[in-house]
Structure formats: C-alpha cells, structure tokens
Amino acid sequence: MSDLTDLTLTEAADGLARGDFSSLDLTEAFLAAMEARRDLNAFITETPDIARDRARASDARRAEGATRGRLDGLPYAAKDLYCTEAVPTTAGSHILDGFVPTYESTVTANLRDAGMVMLGKANLDEFAMGSSNVTSHHGPVRNPWGPRNGKDLVPGGSSGGSAAAVAARLAPAAIGTDTGGSIRQPAAFCGIVGLKPTYGRCSRWGIVAFASSLDQAGPMTRTVADAALLLGGMASHDPRDSTSVPVPVPDYIAALAGGARGLRVGIPGDYAVDGMPSEIKALWEAGAGWLGEAGAEIVDVALPHTRYALPTYYIIAPAEASSNLARYDGVRFGLRVPGDSLETMYENTRGAGFGAEVRRRVLIGTYALSSGYYDAYYLKAQRVRARIAEDFRRAFETVDLLLTPTAPSAAFAIGDKEDDPIAMYLNDVFTVPTSLAGLPGISVPAGLSGDGLPLGLHLIGKPFDESTLLRAAGVLERTADFRASASV
Amino acid sequence: MSLDKDTVREIARLARLRVPEEDLDGLAGELSRILDWVEQLDEVDTDGIDPMSSVAEVTLPARDDAVNDGADPERVLANAPDRVDDYYAVPKVVEQ
Numbered sequence: 218m219s220d221l222t223d224l225t226l227t228e229a230a231d232g233l234a235r236g237d238f239s240s241l242d243l244t245e246a247f248l249a250a251m252e253a254r255r256d257l258n259a260f261i262t263e264t265p266d267i268a269r270d271r272a273r274a275s276d277a278r279r280a281e282g283a284t285r286g287r288l289d290g291l292p293y294a295a296k297d298l299y300c301t302e303a304v305p306t307t308a309g310s311h312i313l314d315g316f317v318p319t320y321e322s323t324v325t326a327n328l329r330d331a332g333m334v335m336l337g338k339a340n341l342d343e344f345a346m347g348s349s350n351v352t353s354h355h356g357p358v359r360n361p362w363g364p365r366n367g368k369d370l371v372p373g374g375s376s377g378g379s380a381a382a383v384a385a386r387l388a389p390a391a392i393g394t395d396t397g398g399s400i401r402q403p404a405a406f407c408g409i410v411g412l413k414p415t416y417g418r419c420s421r422w423g424i425v426a427f428a429s430s431l432d433q434a435g436p437m438t439r440t441v442a443d444a445a446l447l448l449g450g451m452a453s454h455d456p457r458d459s460t461s462v463p464v465p466v467p468d469y470i471a472a473l474a475g476g477a478r479g480l481r482v483g484i485p486g487d488y489a490v491d492g493m494p495s496e497i498k499a500l501w502e503a504g505a506g507w508l509g510e511a512g513a514e515i516v517d518v519a520l521p522h523t524r525y526a527l528p529t530y531y532i533i534a535p536a537e538a539s540s541n542l543a544r545y546d547g548v549r550f551g552l553r554v555p556g557d558s559l560e561t562m563y564e565n566t567r568g569a570g571f572g573a574e575v576r577r578r579v580l581i582g583t584y585a586l587s588s589g590y591y592d593a594y595y596l597k598a599q600r601v602r603a604r605i606a607e608d609f610r611r612a613f614e615t616v617d618l619l620l621t622p623t624a625p626s627a628a629f630a631i632g633d634k635e636d637d638p639i640a641m642y643l644n645d646v647f648t649v650p651t652s653l654a655g656l657p658g659i660s661v662p663a664g665l666s667g668d669g670l671p672l673g674l675h676l677i678g679k680p681f682d683e684s685t686l687l688r689a690a691g692v693l694e695r696t697a698d699f700r701a702s703a704s705v
Numbered sequence: 706m707s708l709d710k711d712t713v714r715e716i717a718r719l720a721r722l723r724v725p726e727e728d729l730d731g732l733a734g735e736l737s738r739i740l741d742w743v744e745q746l747d748e749v750d751t752d753g754i755d756p757m758s759s760v761a762e763v764t765l766p767a768r769d770d771a772v773n774d775g776a777d778p779e780r781v782l783a784n785a786p787d788r789v790d791d792y793y794a795v796p797k798v799v800e801q
Contacts, residue, residue: 579722
C-alpha cells in the first residue's frame with residue numbers, strides 16, 4: 218500500500234470517507250516511509266505508538282458513524298516546537314534535554330480533537346532560529362531534492378524537518394511555525410505549499426516561544442487545498458493566548474472557489490533587490506502574468522521601507538528571544554550543568570545548552586536591550602517596524618494582495634553561508650517584512666531553477682483575509698502546474 | 706559600532722551565558738558586523754513615530770478572577786531536575 222503516501226491530504230480524506238482504506242492503513246504507510254527515509258533526519262522523535270492508537274480510535278469512530286469531520290484519521294507531522302503531552306519536546310536544543318511536557322499546545326490539541334494522527338516531531342533549527350535547519354542540536358535535515366553535485370542540500374528553515382517530511386512523502390501534511398519566514402522559505406526550498414497565517418489567527422499557547430510578537434503557527438502541505446483544510450483545523454480563538462484574536466474562522470475550503478477575476482494584485486518594485494538572480498525575477502514576472510491572464514488587475518505598489526525590514530527584524534527578534542530564553546536557567550526543567558554558585562549554574566547551563574546561533578542572538582538581544590543602547594537599537598527598530606507596517610497598510614488601500622518571490626535563491630548546500638550570519642539572514646529578505654506587519658503570506662511552488670530545484674512565489678494578504686490569499690494561491694498553483702517532485 | 710572582547714564578556718555576563726575565552730574575539734567580530742549592518746536604520750526618519758510592540762490590535766481581555774487551574778504538584782514538578790516534597794530544589798542562593 219505504499220502508494221497511499223502519494224495521496225494529498227484532501228485525497229486521503231476522500232479515501233477515508235469512501236472507505237477505500239482505513240486510517241490505520243494510511244498511518245502504517247507513512248510510518249513505513251518515515252522508517253525508510255531516516256537518512257533525511259526529518260524527525261527528532263517518531264511517535265508510532267501514538268499514531269497507531271489514534272488511527273485505530275479514528276477507524277472505530279468512523280465505523281460507528283461518529284467521525285469528527287474531514288480531518289479525522291489523517292496523519293500529520295508536528296514541528297518539535299509544539300509542546301505535546303507525554304512526548305519529548307526539544308525545540309531542536311540541547312537545553313531542553315529530558316523535557317516532556319505535561320500539557321498539549323492549543324494547535325496540536327485542536328488537531329488531536331479533530332481526530333488527526335500525529336506521526337512524530339519534526340526537526341527544526343534550534344529554537345526556530347535559522348534558515349537552513351543546520352542549527353539543530355539533532356543535526357541537519359537533508360532536502361529530499363538533493364543531493365546536487367555530490368552535496369546534500371538544506372531544506373530551508375526553521376521548519377526544515379516539516380518541509381522535508383511533506384516533500385519526501387513521509388507525512389501528507391505538517392505544521393510549522395513562522396517568525397520571519399520559517400514556514401514559507403522551507404516550503405519554497407522543498408517544493409511544497411507553506412502558509413503563515415495572520416498574527417493572532419492560531420494560538421501560540423504551548424508553542425516554545427522565539428519572538429512572541431512575530432511567532433505564528435501554520436500549515437505545510439502539498440497543495441493549496443490541503444493548506445486550507447489543515448488551517449481550518451489549526452485556527453481558533455484561545456483565551457490562553459491574549460494575542461489570539463476573537464474572530465470567526467471561515468470555511469477556507471469554500472474560499473477556494475472562484476478565480477482571480479476582480480482581484481487587484483500589487484507588485485512591490487522595492488522587492489527587486491540588488492543582485493536578484495534572473496531566474497527568480499523571471500518567475501516573479503511569470504507569476505504576475507499568470508494572475509493577470511486569470512483576470513486579476515496587476516498594479517505597481519511602493520513599499521519604500523522594505524530594505525530596512527531585515528535589520529529591524531534582527532534587533533526585534535533577538536531582543537524578544539533573549540527575554541523569552543531567560544527561562545532556560547537549569548532550575549525547573551531541561552538541562553542542568555552544576556556550578557559552585559547559582560550564578561555559575563545559570564552560566565554553565567546556558568553556555569552548554571545553547572548552540573552558536575542561539576548564543577549569537579541572545580547576545581545581540583541582550584545588548585540591544587541593555588541600558589544605554591535600548592533607545593538606539595530596540596526603540597529605533599520598533600519605530601522602523603511601525604513605518605514598515607504603515608507601508609503595507611497604505612498598499613492594501615488599493616490592492617487585495619501582493620506578489621513577491623518567496624526566497625532569493627533555491628536550496629543551497631549544507632555548510633554554505635554558515636560562516637557569514639548576514640548572508641544566512643538574507644534568505645528571509647522577502648518574508649520578514651510580512652512578519653513584522655503581522656500579515657498572512659503563502660508560498661506556492663511555481664517553477665524550477667536552472668539546477669532543477671523548486672522555487673516559490675509568495676502572496677501576501679490583508680489581515681485575517683487568508684480566504685483571498687488561498688483563492689489566489691489556488692490560481693497560481695493551477696497555472697504553474699508544478700508537478701515535479703523530490704526524488705523519493 | 707565596534708564591540709571589543711571586554712564588552713562581549715560583559716554582555717555574556719548580563720545574559721548569564723558562559724562563553725569560552727577563546728570564542729570572545731570571534732564573537733566580537735560577528736556581533737560588530739551585525740550591529741554595523743543594523744545601523745542603516747539610522748537613515749529612516751522616525752520622528753514622531755510611536756514604537757510598535759505588537760501588531761495585534763486587541764485590548765488585553767480580563768477573565769473572571771477565579772482559580773481555574775492548579776493544585777497539581779505532580780504535573781508541575783514532573784520535569785524538575787531536583788525536588789524536595791512539593792518544592793523545586795535549587796542550589797543555595799543565600800551565602801552563609
């Protein structure tokens with residue numbers, strides 16, 4: 218039954234509804250695929266016992282006519298940043314060694330309650346800090362599109378394990394988190410769909426915090442329809458997250474009907490950064506052409522502060538991270554490295570527990586928040602952030618959506634850019650502005666690079682208008698007709 | 706902004722993060738390059754612009770002032786490296 222792993226989430230839901238196969242059949246097929254591709258290192262923890270239990274329970278519900286809806290019985294992978302009850306949660310860090318949450322994040326609880334089957338916890342950059350999944354304490358993830366020229370490729374990051382698992386057919390869908398591009402960039406690198414919803418659409422409760430004003434959960438899938446299906450199960454208002462916004466969750470599947478006719482799509486020329494590779498630029502122009510042919514009106518828009526988004530992000534995100542990560546002190550959970558005083562225990566634990574990228578960001582954040590530098594760095598960055606958000610607000614007075622590339626390149630080799638933090642940060646040049654403004658964005662696989670690697674197009678929507686975003690993403694998906702898949 | 710080795714050592718102390726002496730020079734260079742790159746923000750006119758701390762335009766909701774969780778020391782202490790009865794046991798904080 219290995220062909221079950223070729224099904225999209227939507228096709229699998231249809232198959233379960235028709236009784237073509239059971240949730241247990243489906244689950245076993247993916248568990249076998251996971252085992253066969255452990256070389257990808259996409260998972261930190263596999264949870265086959267939980268998966269089989271939930272699959273059997275789903276099949277029993279279905280037999281009794283008590284199924285909980287479209288998601289009931291569908292397997293998925295969770296980024297190991299979501300706390301899961303009784304399942305180790307590492308955040309890709311050494312400092313959370315031995316941590317087994319006694320509670321379930323709201324998003325994974327929503328999916329569990331909808332009947333979904335968790336296959337395992339996917340690998341990620343340490344504390345979601347990275348764009349290539351190489352900062353994980355549990356080792357890098359290999360992109361299933363690789364190797365190329367004898368070198369393994371990165372899957373992107375930080376949700377690299379989630380993206381690789383979906384691309385390699387180890388899971389029909391996965392959930393990731395996105396702070397500056399961590400869903401969309403790996404989706405582009407692995408040739409899948411990745412959606413970062415509006416900040417506040419999905420609860421952050423129980424997700425290990427990186428930068429709290431930016432973090433957001435979202436679906437990573439093979440198709441736009443699958444993203445719509447999974448987002449509907451993830452999103453909810455949650456009183457336990459005060460930034461979770463109390464607005465109704467629409468029917469995203471219904472939103473997919475209809476084309477691009479009547480939509481106004483903005484092309485922000487300010488995204489045409491110096492040195493943009495010609496194949497990225499060509500794909501961007503092709504995408505605008507496809508939406509135009511489908512009836513959308515294509516207009517130029519200005520987002521003049523775009524070039525300041527990355528440096529703004531690299532103050533705000535590390536500042537918030539240094540505060541959030543202050544809790545990892547060896548006292549209450551996780552790693553403890555003893556010292557001859559409380560102070561040295563803190564220092565030893567954090568020195569041994571954090572990897573190089575996390576250390577770098579904690580130090581930058583601590584510096585930016587320190588007395589004498591707070592105004593010059595942190596408040597300045599927050600003020601520039603306001604101007605970036607204002608750019609988008611103005612643009613959305615005249616357009617419904619914006620179209621940009623997702624990332625400035627295709628997947629690169631593991632080890633590249635590691636000695637140059639700023640070169641690595643530039644991966645997120647097209648996704649970070651959206652994050653700073655809290656807007657929803659989706660990456661859709663739209664073409665191949667000269668080396669035959671996937672490239673993504675990125676649509677940005679108005680706050681809480683994931684419906685229009687998904688509708689237009691569906692048009693891009695149909696027109697691009699992206700059929701290439703990783704060599705599995 | 707160029708950070709020297711002593712400044713990095715002091716930031717690391719503020720962050721309660723042990724950095725081996727041999728890593729300080731390298732970090733000083735990396736952090737200085739990142740801060741130099743960030744300083745392009747000075748080009749942006751932000752006079753009269755309020756700092757933006759959140760995009761969520763919601764006023765913090767207040768819930769009823771009633772106990773809704775707790776009295777579950779086993780779950781709370783399940784991950785404690787060390788405990789005595791229902792308390793976390795930590796290294797001595799107060800000098801004798």
